[in-house]
Amino acid sequence: MGRHLRDNGGPPHRDPPWEIVRSPLGGRGVVATRDLQPDDLVLVDPPLMLGPRAGTDPATPVVCVGCLRPCAPAELRACPRGCRLPVCASSRPRSPPCEDGACHAGECGLLRRWGVRGDAGQWSDALLRAAAAVRCLALPPEQRQILASMQSHHGRQHAFEVGLLLESLEASPSPEEERFMRLACCVMDANAFRMTLPAAEDGDGDGGAAGRQRADAETWGPLVGALRGLYPLGALLNHECTPNTRHSYDSRGRMVIRAARAVARGEELTVTYSALLWGSPARRQHLLRTKHFLCACARCKDPTEGGTLLAALPCPARPCAGPVLPASPLSLTGPWRCSGCGLHVPADRATLLQSVLGGLLRTLHRDPALPPAPDAVLRFLEDNRRLLPATNHITVELKADVVWALGRKPGLEFAGLTAEQLQLKESLIRELLAVLQALRAGRCSLSGMLLYELHCTLLERCRRDPGLWPSVAAEALESIEVAHGILGEDNAAPHDLAVLVRRARQRRAASSDHPGEASPRPPPASSPASRPRRDSAADVTGGPPSAAPAPPEAIACL
Incomplete structure (x- = not known):
């Protein structure tokens, strides 16, 4: 293993902040040998x-x-x-x-x-x-x-x-x-x-x-x-549905693992093998089918998943609007219970409801290779609001699809968005960030993506109305700084990320040097159809890029 790391660009790992142990989660695992803070480097692993x-x-x-x-x-x-x-x-x-x-x-x-x-x-x-x-x-x-x-x-x-x-x-x-x-x-x-x-x-x-x-x-x-x-080292990290690390890949294809939140000495370091925004029943079934185990982490034990209610189903008893959640979250055959009226729903009925929702979703995704247009997604959510609770993971992921599309897809570039579309994008970003905060996801890659999108959205609002800049400047500058801290070394990061954070720092410095003067006006956003190369001359005038970073993907089900 040591020779593989040396010969393929791995760091020497002198005094690494981790060690391999027998894990209570099963087999081998990796634990922290010292306290780690968010963004601390855990390991760099070249691919086998x-x-x-x-x-x-x-x-x-x-x-x-x-x-x-x-x-x-x-x-x-x-x-x-x-x-x-x-x-x-x-x-x-x-x-x-x-x-x-x-x-x-x-x-x-x-x-x-x-x-x-x-x-x-x-x-x-x-x-x-x-x-x-x-x-x-x-x-x-x-x-x-x-x-x-x-x-x-x-x-x-x-x-x-x-x-x-x-x-x-x-x-x-x-x-x-x-x-x-x-x-x-x-x-x-x-x-x-x-x-x-x-x-x-x-x-x-x-x-x-x-x-x-x-x-x-x-x-x-x-x-x-x-x-x-x-990745021999990365593969040793066990699964947790809301992991305490994030992983990305640098330009050489090496896996870079950093702490996503504070990790105490002796705590096991984890990654996720499933999708962060899925509800627990969907994640557990997916893990059972693809990785052959049933997760029993703290998130899976909590039917509310930190209050996000991602697994919520509609109550069959009308007119009750209470969410139906698993009464015994770790049981595949246990009943579900409505937190509004107290109705108990048998597991087979809950499974049927989930199948109905899956069938509805397939009517939206008629072509798996092409995501539906934002207008189609919004109509779908409105037409099925009685069957799809606002917190259900299908609803949440569809809202994320709208965020990725608005300002990016051809015909929906930032400059062409209506004020209502721009406001919708911003509100959905904030809603998704609140879900991640409730899940205690920390500085995960998805939060970095959303903060990048928030920064670009705020810049576009200020391009249209420069008078807004003083009221949103602090949040716009902080969001791109945090996004850069999370995504900066990821090979899938947006091409203009470094340029945007450099401009943000220049604006912050200018405001500090001249506190009595008005904050400098944000630069106009160029057409998102252009895609400047990283650190190229084109970046000088680049605005929000046409391609944002890919959301973090779970370990592959291959």
Whole structure:
């Protein structure tokens, strides 16, 4: 492990603030060896392996196996060496062709040795889904030993991608090779993190970068990670539904884990394997299905989830409007109870209500690859307000979708929003921040995203009415400072984050130097359709970007 960290850019971890112990949560865990404050660095973990995901989610972007960047399908071609994996069709300036990338050489050689079926001029989706397993087989012996020592899930649904691989080959791998690839798939199912490297920024006017920007604009919103990565240290952290750490990925693909809130010495360090804004029943069922355990953390034991009522269902007894919540939160078969009229609802009736809500949601998401427009979401919430409590996690996540869309999606850029839309975005941001505060989520990545959006929204309001600036300046400046502290080293952070925080500090300094003068007017926001590169000359005039950071994603269900 130590050699892997040294050889792949990991820090020396001298006197680390953590140690590996036997965990009461099961198996190994990581505890703090000293008190930690929010944002304190816990560890930096280089990936053992980064590769494409195996799923078929239509929202998952396709990646080049050489540079691992998300691409539009038209920007890819089959590897000219004959392995039929997709690589970038055109090279970026000052970069070698992606088929020559070091990370691709191992699997390319193995696939060509086995022989692949089909048209060599067309890249294969089946081989792409199996590429990570082949990439694991191509690891050096020491790294394969690390992989083999990691926890694994063994079930009928695991290692299906090896079956896809075998169907695509002329000759079969050896039994030992097949056995290791199946083990690697089971290890990835238990431990892999979902992540995405940012699209390349090569500055060409008409080529790959422009295409990626168009693709980003068309599918703007919470990104679905295109990659799965194995992080040996990060995988040792156990799950908690509201974890005490946050994780991000730097420009080298390394996982950076920091404290999200104060952590006492001896306290176990945790990450989340599920979605932060889901209600407890949905999270627990998801964890049981994908990670094969039922969570019993403090949040799962509290039917109100800190007063957020994310699991609330509508009371069947009319006209009662009280929320129905689990009476025995840790029981899958226990009754639910209305906190308004006291009605007990059997578990099967509660399950039926949840199914009805899920069916309603599917009517809104007719095309899984395209999120619904904000107007459609708002109409849906209004039409179904009797079935969807205002606090239910479906409602909350749909409100988040509206936040990500307003000011960002084509046709909904900041400058074109109505005053009502701008006010709606701000109010929804504040509502979501209040939910995170009630959950004690601390300085999580989602709060950083929302604070960034709040800052951009306040700037747009002041652009329209400069007289507002004195009344919102303090909050606008603080929100971007906190957002930068949370997102600053994340490779998915917005491109103009550093520029916005630098301007905020300049305005704060100017106000301090001249306390008797009016606060400087905020700069006009440029069109969100432009997407300035990080720290480029374009940043001097950039306003809110067209692409905001991707919301934090749970450990992948792969």
